[in-house]
Amino acid sequence: MAGTKLVLCxxxxxxxxxxxxxxDKTSNVGQxxxxxxxxxxxxxxxxxxxxxxxxxxxxxxxxxALPGAAAPAGTAPAGVPGLPxxxxxxxxxxxxxxxxxxxxxxxxxxxLAASAAAPGAKPVGAAIAGNFTQGQTLEQTVQMxxxxxxxxxxxxxxxxxxxxxxxxxxxxxxxxxxxxxASDSTVGANAIVGQQPNCYKWALPMGGTMKVxxxxxxxxxxxxxxxxxx
Numbered sequence: 670m671a672g673t674k675l676v677l678c679x680x681x682x683x684x685x686x687x688x689x690x691x692x693d694k695t696s697n698v699g700q701x702x703x704x705x706x707x708x709x710x711x712x713x714x715x716x717x718x719x720x721x722x723x724x725x726x727x728x729x730x731x732x733x734a735l736p737g738a739a740a741p742a743g744t745a746p747a748g749v750p751g752l753p754x755x756x757x758x759x760x761x762x763x764x765x766x767x768x769x770x771x772x773x774x775x776x777x778x779x780x781l782a783a784s785a786a787a788p789g790a791k792p793v794g795a796a797i798a799g800n801f802t803q804g805q806t807l808e809q810t811v812q813m814x815x816x817x818x819x820x821x822x823x824x825x826x827x828x829x830x831x832x833x834x835x836x837x838x839x840x841x842x843x844x845x846x847x848x849x850x851a852s853d854s855t856v857g858a859n860a861i862v863g864q865q866p867n868c869y870k871w872a873l874p875m876g877g878t879m880k881v882x883x884x885x886x887x888x889x890x891x892x893x894x895x896x897x898x899x
Contacts, residue, residue: 794896819868828890835884
């Protein structure tokens with residue numbers, strides 16, 4: 670009987686050990702999760718620290734950022750999208766036309782300017798004209814004067830599906846496309862910038878120069894543009 674009791678006790682003890690998690694799995698209860706810090710920071714056992722030793726807001730144990738606190742240098746404010754700026758990049762240069770050849774399109778400018786430019790507006794300099802393939806541009810610098818209002822009228826032959834005209838600063842930043850200050854918003858062989866009554870006004874107290882950029886974005890053929898001043 671004594672031997673039987675010893676065997677039974679041993680079996681009960683083995684069963685108790687199995688019921689108390691006697692397998693080889695590691696429990697995660699009570700163990701903190703590993704903290705991944707951003708590049709340039711390290712985890713000191715409690716919080717993420719910057720290289721200067723200051724706790725980084727937003728990590729476990731770190732103080733919350735104060736409302737209105739400035740973001741670290743080199744970071745963009747959250748939720749503030751960048752403001753897009755329209756730019757004009759010069760493509761391959763179109764073939765300029767001599768006045769006699771350009772007359773085929775420059776004669777079309779007058780009738781369109783009669784309704785597009787302000788009454789009494791006068792041409793400034795000579796027309797810019799060229800023979801374009803798709804994607805080519807032609808540029809011309811124009812003098813603008815204080816208190817004056819400007820309209821740019823462009824025309825193209827029917828084989829041009831879209832003529833674009835942009836007005837940009839004559840002096841740009843090397844390596845960067847020029848910012849557009851005015852442009853046409855139409856699709857077709859004609860283009861008008863500063864159509865009346867919304868002509869482009871030169872606001873500076875002294876005169877200056879701007880650059881007219883004419884581009885054929887669709888199609889090909891001859892096109893010309895003329896600046897008018899009132």
